Amino acid sequence: MNNDLLSLLPQPLWQYFGQICDIPHPSKQEEKIINFVRTFGIDLKLETVVDKVGNVIIRKPATAGMENCKGVILQTHLDMVPQKNSDSPHNFDTDPILPYIDGEWLKARGTTLGADNGIGVAAALAILADNNISHGPIEALFTVDEETGMTGAFGLEKGLLNGDILINLDSEDEGELYVGCAGGVNTIATLPYKTEVSLKNSVAFLVSLKGLKGGHSGLDIILQRGNANKILNRFLYILLKKYNIRISEICGGNMRNAIPREAFAKFTVLKRFASKINLETENFVQIIKDELSSVESDFTFEVKEVEMPATVIDKAAATKMIRLVSACPHGVIRMSSEVEGLTETSTNLAIVEAKDGMFIFTNLLRSSVNSAKEYLQEVIENVFELAGAKVEHSGAYPGWKPNINSLILKTMQNVYQAMYGKIPEIKAVHAGLECGLFGGVYPNLDMISVGPTIRFPHSPDEKVNIPSVEKFWRFLVETLKNIPTK
């Protein structure tokens, strides 16, 4: 362990963080850290449970006089994202993370630091070990595999936890309180097509749209960037109406949780219309540039003549496909009424492809309001089913609807203001958090998420702001002292 850590405050938290750095703990390889945390609880003579999926729960009774407080679950995840610089010899299976102090920040040599969520784990351990902090009944919940599948949160069983309040220690901005997240569902539609021999007297063109900004389909959907599938399709629709083009290939986007940045299509058109295509392209590009100039500056949209394909997609199915992409919703559907600036409901028309006689349309829908997500599922289902496509929904997980009347929110706002002289900002994220899943299993939990300031998580530039850790710690300790009674 780097002994410099022991010079930092609060000392026990940093000591435990140093120990965590010494234990390799990438996602899906958490046996060693599970064992460390389990032993930690047993050594303190606290009730310690490891559930079926590997989540560890440690219970600490209330301190004297605090027995009537609401029970608090302190929740963190045990795994870290293993990322390193290409020149780093680090082996995540065996090597310790090497943290070092750089001014106000703690960083790691060549790798992710694992402050996400190692600082939260260390804070929970420090609370469990400290006999001078006043608190009501505590359950520390350490989940596994948050980063690559939320396996721990998905696997958490009913009836295991007794607490009334859950404080998640996995957010990344000191001075902000997180009160909501989005749930999601994949909505995938399929529409069969046949192929037919290409028309004579035709020429073929390849359209390539590249260089859109894309981004995370939840967090970045509010930025209203271009969707490659939508833009390319809009061009195809113009050509379909005017020149009766035939489609031979189409593909756009490649990840359901990324806004599509690229799309390609091959089409054929009668020779007598071929000379029109250039001008149509120029006009179209100008329209898109005008519409998206402030959000998309660097994209390219090229149309070039290519060799004629032997076959094309049958006209009826291709027409349906183009009209479906045109009609299918994409982007922000509704903003939150509770939290300013938060996207409540959105959908990403992520992937459009033609493969082996089937068009496949992949959408990822998100909402912090579960009923709104279900309604959006129906809307998209209706669009596709009207055209005779088949629709399936999969991988659904619940959201966490912001509750501005939350008791723990009020408590923490008051405590923070009394300590630091300002009211912390209330935030929510339009992406999945473990809290959404906890709320699904324990619907009455009053939840909130806090953390120290972490920058560039999931990358070798990850760093945690050292003074923010102390502020976060003191805030947490003071909150525990002020938990309302039952």
Ligand SMILES: [Zn+2]
């Ligand atoms: Zn995390």
